[in-house]
Amino acid sequence: MIELKGLTKTYGKGSKSTTALSDLNLNIRKGEIFGVIGHSGAGKSTLIRCINLLERPTAGEVWVDGINLTSLNKIDLQQQRRKIGMIFQHFNLLSSATVYDNVAFPLKLVNTPKAAMDRKVKEMLALVGLEDHSNKYPAQLSGGQKQRVGIARALASDPNVLLCDEATSALDPQTTDSILKLLLDINEKYNLTIVLITHEMHVIQNICDQVAVIHQGGIVEQGPVTEVFLKPQHAITRDFMMRDHEVGIALEETALASADVSLQTDGSSKLVKISFLGNKTYEAILSRTVRKTGVDFAILQGTISTIKQVPYGQLTVRFEGQSDEINLTIKELMDQGLDVEVLR
Structure with missing residues (x-):
């Protein structure tokens, strides 16, 4: 066009x-x-x-x-x-x-x-x-x-x-x-x-x-x-995201600071950001997955919004358990179409 x-x-x-x-x-x-x-x-x-x-x-x-x-x-x-x-x-x-x-x-x-x-x-x-x-x-x-x-x-x-x-x-x-x-x-x-x-x-x-x-x-x-x-891949794009979502970013930074204190030192905890898009935003994917893998989790921060009427959500989550079980949990979530980023 x-x-x-x-x-x-x-x-x-x-x-x-x-x-x-x-x-x-x-x-x-x-x-x-x-x-x-x-x-x-x-x-x-x-x-x-x-x-x-x-x-x-x-x-x-x-x-x-x-x-x-x-x-x-x-x-x-x-x-x-x-x-x-x-x-x-x-x-x-x-x-x-x-x-x-x-x-x-x-x-x-x-x-x-x-x-x-x-x-x-x-x-x-x-x-x-x-x-x-x-x-x-x-x-x-x-x-x-x-x-x-x-x-x-x-x-x-x-x-x-x-x-x-x-x-x-x-x-x-x-x-x-x-x-x-x-x-x-x-x-x-x-x-x-x-x-x-x-x-x-x-x-x-x-x-x-x-x-x-x-x-x-x-x-x-x-x-x-x-x-x-x-x-967002480019620094300019990330800058726009920060300007429009300062409150959410501040909450995420608080969650990260809190996680620094509570993360276990034996390698059996991981802090991750999970992004949901579309109908998956409202599905119980996380709870079903951790029941299957036996991993415990704590939600430190979360948001749900829309992009042109399409729902999306982001969670900052701390996983606790055996390292192989945590890695399996992350893989299972990604296999179900979620974007998972390991923060720490």
């Missing part, structure tokens, strides 16, 4: 040049919600603006729905851009226009007949829950309502792709969750490909199927959210 090939973007020339993206490659499948996460200055805003060529790359190609946008002339590019909607961090609404006229704006640009435009605007306002606000002005709306207008406007042209440029970072947590749920509903209803950039890991966790971590203009890690979230 979207393919970025060798994407490079440089600002300025000579000694004053700055490279925002460097030989970046990325593939996004049709109908998925793809998240791009990175710190400020990592290149994520430049990346998303290159997809619709609001920023023209210095080198490389941008393919959307089988068409190389970087090879198009101005008129053809404008036509293809109508298939790519975009919402912004600060809404970018026309302050002197009503909600209705803001949503109708892209339709007026292409001379949509009035009756068809009216039907589409009403449909979009109903979709985002603002059908009773059509005659209001942006100044009369909350931040969440403004973003809903922005979403309705972006969808009015029936795009195949929706780009979200830090769409929730100006909103409070409760409003953020409502906007993310709306985007998820839109994705499921229209099979719309959504590309979302953010610096918040919980945004990725809530709705994304795939995630790419961008750092210094390049992708340093990518994959299914469940894999990247539960097994």
Whole structure:
């Protein structure tokens, strides 16, 4: 659906040049919600603006729905851009226009007949829950309502792709969750490909199927959210995980400190982290396994949460018993599809 090939973007020339993206490659499948996460200055805003060529790359190609946008002339590019909607961090609404006229704006640009435009605007306002606000002005709306207008406007042209440029970072947590749920509903209803950039890991966790971590203009890690979230490989990814889960990490560190005191010195204790995913989160796998192997255990810390409505859990557990029995327990758990990491 979207393919970025060798994407490079440089600002300025000579000694004053700055490279925002460097030989970046990325593939996004049709109908998925793809998240791009990175710190400020990592290149994520430049990346998303290159997809619709609001920023023209210095080198490389941008393919959307089988068409190389970087090879198009101005008129053809404008036509293809109508298939790519975009919402912004600060809404970018026309302050002197009503909600209705803001949503109708892209339709007026292409001379949509009035009756068809009216039907589409009403449909979009109903979709985002603002059908009773059509005659209001942006100044009369909350931040969440403004973003809903922005979403309705972006969808009015029936795009195949929706780009979200830090769409929730100006909103409070409760409003953020409502906007993310709306985007998820839109994705499921229209099979719309959504590309979302953010610096918040919980945004990725809530709705994304795939995630790419961008750092210094390049992708340093990518994959299914469940894999990247539960097994971060790059230091930048682990940093995001720590920022969004400081309380859980503090509890785990406390558990590790406590374990240092209680671990036996004869090698017959091990401290492990067990990760569960999907329905296994709620199954009694651990208790069944230790009954079979004869190992005792103590749960020192545990959490259960969801990744895009998929449950996952993590336990910090101390096993006690004979070394061969503990090793067998770990093997049995792994054979049943759990991820087990020996901490100490």
